[in-house]
Amino acid sequence: MIRFENVGLRYGMGQEILRDLSFEIEPQSFQFLTGPSGAGKTSLIRLLFMSLRPTRGLIRVFGRDLSIIDKKELPELRRKIGVVFQDFRLLDHLTTYENVALPLRVLGKEEAEYRSDVIELLQWVGLGERMHVFPPVLSGGEKQRAAIARALITRPEVLLADEPTGNVDPPLARRLLRLFTELNKLGTSVVIATHDMSLLEQFNARQLVLEDGRMTVYD
Amino acid sequence: MKSPTPPDRRDTPPSAPASPKNRAKKPVALKTRKKPTVKKKKGSGKSGGLRPSAPIVPPQTVAGRALALVVAIMSLLACLTVGAVTLVWDAADDWQNDLVREITIQIRPIDGVDMLREIDKAIALTLEFPGIESVQALSDDETRSLLQPWLGEGLELDALPVPRLIQVSVSDPGLLNIQDLRISLEEQVAGASLDDHSVWTSRLSAMAGAVVLVGFGILTLVLGSMVLSVVFATQAAMAGNKDVVSVLHFVGAEDSFIAREFQRHFLVLGLKGGITGGLVAVICFVCIGLLTRNSAGYAGADQFTALFGSISVSIPGYVGVVAVVALVAFLTSITSRWAVKAHLRKVD
Numbered sequence: 001m002i003r004f005e006n007v008g009l010r011y012g013m014g015q016e017i018l019r020d021l022s023f024e025i026e027p028q029s030f031q032f033l034t035g036p037s038g039a040g041k042t043s044l045i046r047l048l049f050m051s052l053r054p055t056r057g058l059i060r061v062f063g064r065d066l067s068i069i070d071k072k073e074l075p076e077l078r079r080k081i082g083v084v085f086q087d088f089r090l091l092d093h094l095t096t097y098e099n100v101a102l103p104l105r106v107l108g109k110e111e112a113e114y115r116s117d118v119i120e121l122l123q124w125v126g127l128g129e130r131m132h133v134f135p136p137v138l139s140g141g142e143k144q145r146a147a148i149a150r151a152l153i154t155r156p157e158v159l160l161a162d163e164p165t166g167n168v169d170p171p172l173a174r175r176l177l178r179l180f181t182e183l184n185k186l187g188t189s190v191v192i193a194t195h196d197m198s199l200l201e202q203f204n205a206r207q208l209v210l211e212d213g214r215m216t217v218y219d
Numbered sequence: 220m221k222s223p224t225p226p227d228r229r230d231t232p233p234s235a236p237a238s239p240k241n242r243a244k245k246p247v248a249l250k251t252r253k254k255p256t257v258k259k260k261k262g263s264g265k266s267g268g269l270r271p272s273a274p275i276v277p278p279q280t281v282a283g284r285a286l287a288l289v290v291a292i293m294s295l296l297a298c299l300t301v302g303a304v305t306l307v308w309d310a311a312d313d314w315q316n317d318l319v320r321e322i323t324i325q326i327r328p329i330d331g332v333d334m335l336r337e338i339d340k341a342i343a344l345t346l347e348f349p350g351i352e353s354v355q356a357l358s359d360d361e362t363r364s365l366l367q368p369w370l371g372e373g374l375e376l377d378a379l380p381v382p383r384l385i386q387v388s389v390s391d392p393g394l395l396n397i398q399d400l401r402i403s404l405e406e407q408v409a410g411a412s413l414d415d416h417s418v419w420t421s422r423l424s425a426m427a428g429a430v431v432l433v434g435f436g437i438l439t440l441v442l443g444s445m446v447l448s449v450v451f452a453t454q455a456a457m458a459g460n461k462d463v464v465s466v467l468h469f470v471g472a473e474d475s476f477i478a479r480e481f482q483r484h485f486l487v488l489g490l491k492g493g494i495t496g497g498l499v500a501v502i503c504f505v506c507i508g509l510l511t512r513n514s515a516g517y518a519g520a521d522q523f524t525a526l527f528g529s530i531s532v533s534i535p536g537y538v539g540v541v542a543v544v545a546l547v548a549f550l551t552s553i554t555s556r557w558a559v560k561a562h563l564r565k566v567d
Contacts, residue, residue, distance in 0.1 A: 049469065072473070079471035089466050093277040095270070102275070103470040111272055132270075150470070 007057030035210030082151030097131040140167040286452040293445040294496025301539035304434030311427030324385040327410035350394030453558035489551025493544040
């Protein structure tokens, strides 16, 4: 689905922060992306999500070579990838419901078409009673779940989550991880960036370990 | 009322297995499940207490309010310009109409020629032309009173070579061929000449044209300034809403969608500003009309009325205000779309 070959990344004229990355995200796979803080996990997530272009190497996303792809085709590819950011990136002037429904509005769907889907997904993530609430009054865990619901609403083929358990207590972190594994069982490839070693110990999954800009893959 | 199940008690997603096959069919495959029960807000309708979808670009920002004010002021200036131009144009049109509807025939005294016979001949000849309402030669008394300020009382007209005037009222200037009338008079009536005030009307026409041209110039400058203000405001809005733009990008929005959302935002803003400016301009027009009516009798007001007629903006002026409001909204929306697209190209 997503394939990296000898990918390198540097910001400006600085030194390379990611070096010779070669790996593949297989369909229906589950992997942790880990490494110490500042190892480049977020930059790698941004590369996976096509919001950054590599300074060298080849990235193929759903069979398309990103170096030659037309800019107009990027939104179509991005819709196949759901992203949960560490800082949630919910829009404060929209309610929880409207935030989760945003990707469907972007697709040009009418509200009547998606209303029940959004409500059911919100209930599933435990935010059924909080759908009219604006993000500033949601707790960290609720924001995290709203961000996850927004990432899932269009049923993406790949889910990228950057430190999804970074702002929640351990029991909620375990529940969110169970949610990700359930999604994976339903067919979504999941990439979770985390530096929480206890999570890695709880779930036996493929690990992509970043250190000094280089990656080691433990299958 | 069914309460939502938190993920710790209900980890199964509300969807059928997401094989690529069924993923392609529905964005979220929830249709096989029971329809969810949603707690309705008091007074809510069919939408389960959901408000109508809020605009994606936040509507109320300080920069937005400032721009609405700028647009309102620019619209007011543009509308006032349109009002002033129509006022001058109408006045010039009235002057022109008055002048065009009246022409004068002058019969100069010539030795050996009976002037009264020539006057009758000129009247008869003029009445043959279409578009003539009435033809009347000035009587001796009228001619005397006309010359009295210069030549004093008790003037003997026969003793002086005073030309006689024939006043012609025109009912339809379009029908009357003044050039033909002039040639006929000069050929058939001894000492006749025709004055159709064409010098005055051409000067008035040139003046009115110049006023309209200046008005359009001012209008262009005002609208140009507004367009520039919108460009800067759009850039500020893009900078202020970079989180919104970034979120829209990562949920797969195309640049055209983002531009459309900002365009809608600025269209509403332009309409609000434009309508406010237009309304204030209309109030100004009405107030000026009332003031000039109420100040009738004062020297200044009478002078003004003599020059411009009644100071009230005509229907074309109000149509112009509506057109300015529509133009302002259109320009605001198009400019913002262009500025957003330029910004997105730069960002990428």
